[in-house]
Amino acid sequence: MPNNLATNFTGLDFVNPFVLASAPPTESKRKILKAFESGWGGVVTKTIGLHPVENVAGPRTIFQRSSEDKPYVSRMKRADTVSHSSWNWELISDQPLELWLPDLEEIKTTYPDRMLIASIMAGAGNVEEMSNWRKLAVACVNAGCDALELNLSCPHMDRKDMGANIANDEDIIRSILQAVTSAVSVPIWVKLTPSTSTLVDAAAVAYASGAASISLCNTFPSIPLMDPETFKFEVEVDGYVTSGGQGGLAILNQALQRVSDISRAFPDKAISGIGGIKGFHEAFNFIVHGAGNLQVCTAAMEEKGSGGIGVRLIQELKDDMAEYLERKGFSSIEEFRGIARERIVEHSQIRRKSEAYNGGYEKTA
Numbered sequence: 375m376p377n378n379l380a381t382n383f384t385g386l387d388f389v390n391p392f393v394l395a396s397a398p399p400t401e402s403k404r405k406i407l408k409a410f411e412s413g414w415g416g417v418v419t420k421t422i423g424l425h426p427v428e429n430v431a432g433p434r435t436i437f438q439r440s441s442e443d444k445p446y447v448s449r450m451k452r453a454d455t456v457s458h459s460s461w462n463w464e465l466i467s468d469q470p471l472e473l474w475l476p477d478l479e480e481i482k483t484t485y486p487d488r489m490l491i492a493s494i495m496a497g498a499g500n501v502e503e504m505s506n507w508r509k510l511a512v513a514c515v516n517a518g519c520d521a522l523e524l525n526l527s528c529p530h531m532d533r534k535d536m537g538a539n540i541a542n543d544e545d546i547i548r549s550i551l552q553a554v555t556s557a558v559s560v561p562i563w564v565k566l567t568p569s570t571s572t573l574v575d576a577a578a579v580a581y582a583s584g585a586a587s588i589s590l591c592n593t594f595p596s597i598p599l600m601d602p603e604t605f606k607f608e609v610e611v612d613g614y615v616t617s618g619g620q621g622g623l624a625i626l627n628q629a630l631q632r633v634s635d636i637s638r639a640f641p642d643k644a645i646s647g648i649g650g651i652k653g654f655h656e657a658f659n660f661i662v663h664g665a666g667n668l669q670v671c672t673a674a675m676e677e678k679g680s681g682g683i684g685v686r687l688i689q690e691l692k693d694d695m696a697e698y699l700e701r702k703g704f705s706s707i708e709e710f711r712g713i714a715r716e717r718i719v720e721h722s723q724i725r726r727k728s729e730a731y732n733g734g735y736e737k738t739a
Contacts, residue, residue, distance in 0.1 A: 378699075378705060378706050379391070379415075379692060379695060379696060379699075379706075380706075381415075381666060381667070381706065381707060381708070383587070383644060383646070383666050383667040384521060384561035384563065384586040384587050384644050384667075385561055385586070386416075386489050386520050386521060386561060387489075388415040388416055388489050388667070389415045389487060389488065390413070390414075390415040390691075390692055390695075391415060391657075391666070391667050391668050391695075391707060392414055392415050392416075392657070392668055392670065392688055392691050392692065393414065393415060393416040393417060393418060393489070393491075393646070393667060393668065393669045393670070394406075394409050394414050394416075394417045394418065394669070394670060394671070394674060394683060394684070395418055395648055395669035395670060395671040396418040396419060396420055396421055396493035396523060396525065396565075397420060397671040397675070398420065398435065398464070398675060398682060399417075399671065399674050399675060399682050399683045399684070400417045400418060400419050400420050401419075401420040401467060401469075402469070402477075403477035403480060403481060405681065405682065405683050406419070406477075406481050406490075407481060407484060407485075408681060408683055408685075409683040409684075409688075410481070410484070410485040410488045412680075412683060412684070412685045412688050412689075413688045413689060413692060414488070414683075414684075414688050415488065415489065416488060416489030416490065416491060416520075416667075417488075417489075417490060417491065418491040418492075418493050418523050418563075418589075418669065419467070419474070419478075419490070419491065419492050419493050420466065420467040420493065421466035421467055421493040421494065421495045421525045421528070422466070422467050422469075422471055422474050422492060422493065422494050422495070422510060422514065423466050423467070423471075423494070423495045423496060423510070424471060424496060424506050424509070424510065425496075425497070425533065427465050427466055427467065427468040428465075428468065429464060429465050429468065430463060430611050431611050432609065432610070432611040433609050434462055434463065434464040435460060435461070435462040435464060435675070436449040436460070436461050436462070436598065436608065436609050437449060437457065437459075437460050437461075437622075437672075437675075437676055438457075438458045438459045438460070438461060438599075438622075438624075439451070439452065439455035439456060439457060439458055440455060440456065440458045441453075441454050441455040441456070442454070447459070447599065448599060448608065449461075449598075449608045449609070450608075457622060457623060457652070457672075457673075457676060458622065458623065458624050459620050459621060459622035459623060459624035459625065459672070460593075460620070460621045460622045460671075460672040460675065460676075461596060461598055461609070461618050461619070461620050461621075462593070462618055462619055462621075463530050463609075463615075463616060463617070463618035463619070465528075465530075465531065465532065466495055466525070466528065466531075471510065471513060474514075474517075475513055475514075475517045476517075478490065478492065478514060478517035478518055478519060479517045479518050481518075482517070482518030482519070482520075483518070489520045489521065490518065490519050490520055491519060491520060491521045491522065491523050491563065492510075492514035492515075492517075492519040492521075492522050492523070493522075493523045493524075493525050493565070494507070494510040494511060494514060494522055494523070494524060494525065495510075495524070495525040495528070495536060495537065496510060496536075496550075497533060497535040497536050498535045498536070498540045498543075498546045498549070498550065499535050499546070503535070504549060504550070504553040505553075507524075507550055507553045507554050507557075508553050508554065508556070508557040511553075511554045511557045511558045512557050512558060515558045515560050519560065520560060520561075521560050521561040521562070521563060521586070522554065522558065522560060522561075522562050522563065523562075523563040523564070523565050523589055524550060524551070524554065524562060524563070524564045524565065525537060525565055526538070526540060526541040526547065526550070526564060526565060526566055526567065527541055527565045527566055527567040527568075527589075527592035528592065528619075529567065529569065529592065529593055529594065529595040529617060529618070529619045530595070530616065530617050530618050530619060537567075538567035538569065538592070538595070541566050541567040541570065541576060542567075542570050542572055542576060544575065544576065544579045547564070547576060547579045547580055547583065548579055548583045551564070551580060551583035551584050551585060552583060552584075554584075555583070555584040561586035561587065562584060562585050562586055562587075563585065563586060563587040563588070563589050563646060564580040564585040564587070564588055564589065565588075565589040565590075565592055566580065566588055566589070566590060566592075567592060568590060568591035568592065568594060568628065568629065568632045568649075569594055569595055573632060573635060573636070574635055574636065574639045577636050577639070577640065577643075578639070578640070581640060581643055586644060587643070587644035587645060587646050587667070588636055588643070588644075588645050588646070589645075589646040589648060589669065590629060590632045590633050590636065590645060590646070590647065590648060590649070591625065591628065591629040591632050591633075591648055591649040592619065592648070593618075593619025593620055593621040593625070594619065594620050594621075594625055594628065595617045595618075595619065595620075596617065596618060596619065596620035597615065597617060597618070598610075598615060598618065621649065621650070621671060621672045622650055622652075622672035622673070623650045623652055623656075623672075624650070625649045625650050626649060626650025626651075626656055626659075627650075628649070629647070629648065629649025629650055629660075630649075630659055630660065630663055632649075633645055633647050633660060633663045633664060633665055634663045634664070634714070634715070634718050636664070637663055637664025637665075637712060637715060638664075638715050638718060641664065641712065641715060644666055644667070645664050645665045645666065645667075646665060646666075646667040646668070646669055647660030647661075647663075647665030647667065647668050647669065648668075648669040648670075648671070650672075651668055651669070651670045651673060652672075652673040653673075653687075653690060653691065653694065654690075654691065654694035654695060654698065657691060657695065658698070659714075661707050661710065661711050661712075662710060662711070662712065662713050662714040663712070663714050663715070663718075664711060664712040664714075664715060665711070666707070666708075666711055670684065670687070670691075673687055674687055674688075695707070
């Protein structure tokens with residue numbers, strides 16, 4: 375049985391399901407063109423906005439490692455350590471829209487068979503900001519973008535009416551989607567924050583308001599470590615730090631939980647899986663929990679000599695997935711997507727040592 379890495383996701387034909395997530399690997403035309411040349415099926419641009427952006431006066435991203443002998447997590451380079459996670463407090467793109475637009479046009483013209491998704495962000499709470507969402511959407515689509523990803527999840531925006539700060543407000547989610555869907559007709563992906571107990575409710579509103587897919591997970595809010603000898607944070611500016619986002623392998627299991635929650639609640643809806651994908655095994659797990667599209671960031675950034683876009687990684691992902699499909703006799707990832715759903719149950723449904731167990735309650739007569 376011939377296998378095929380090509381996938382149709384939210385009505386878009388991807389040559390393979392592997393996509394570079396919105397982050398430093400997709401911050402420029404140069405990087406995106408190199409990513410497509412290397413084989414990525416799509417990219418989500420670094421988030422494009424209209425408000426002034428200026429990043430912190432110091433390192434914006436660090437990579438944390440651990441070892442068997444001394445298993446503490448640190449950015450400090452040590453022998454025999456392995457990747458644990460990334461941490462960043464980087465804001466959205468500081469390249470203005472008017473510079474992005476000709477770049478987007480050139481990228482799409484150069485690689486018409488690759489999917490170009492523009493990540494966009496504006497504020498909330500007033501008519502002007504809704505107009506900003508529409509302006510960004512129309513401009514990016516007119517420049518050739520195949521879809522849009524609405525950034526409602528950045529955990530460290532400097533404005534309180536943006537990113538994860540508004541992702542739990544169902545009225546705001548509804549109003550933003552109404553603004554964007556009234557302006558363009560391409561698929562709309564909504565990137566929600568994983569740091570909420572009402573994620574399923576937020577996803578329900580997004581889907582009902584026209585979202586073609588939910589993207590999960592963005593990085594989790596976190597604080598870098600402090601060195602016990604110097605009393606300095608491992609990344610700081612003038613001795614101060616603020617909340618940033620943790621990504622990479624450290625968030626894999628949490629990301630899978632969020633994808634599973636959404637997939638079980640909405641089995642017929644699309645999900646783009648993000649969070650800790652470093653190779654085939656992580657990608658496989660997102661698929662069996664329901665993701666039909668796979669976004670990668672930290673692993674690509676960590677790859678030495680690739681310019682941060684995972685030149686070897688994408689080849690490994692494609693080769694390993696193709697080998698798996700052939701070995702198992704699958705024609706595509708759709709044949710095993712979501713197979714884990716029915717095996718995720720409530721805690722009370724897991725078999726106990728004793729049949730007399732009554733779920734934590736006393737037996738009643």
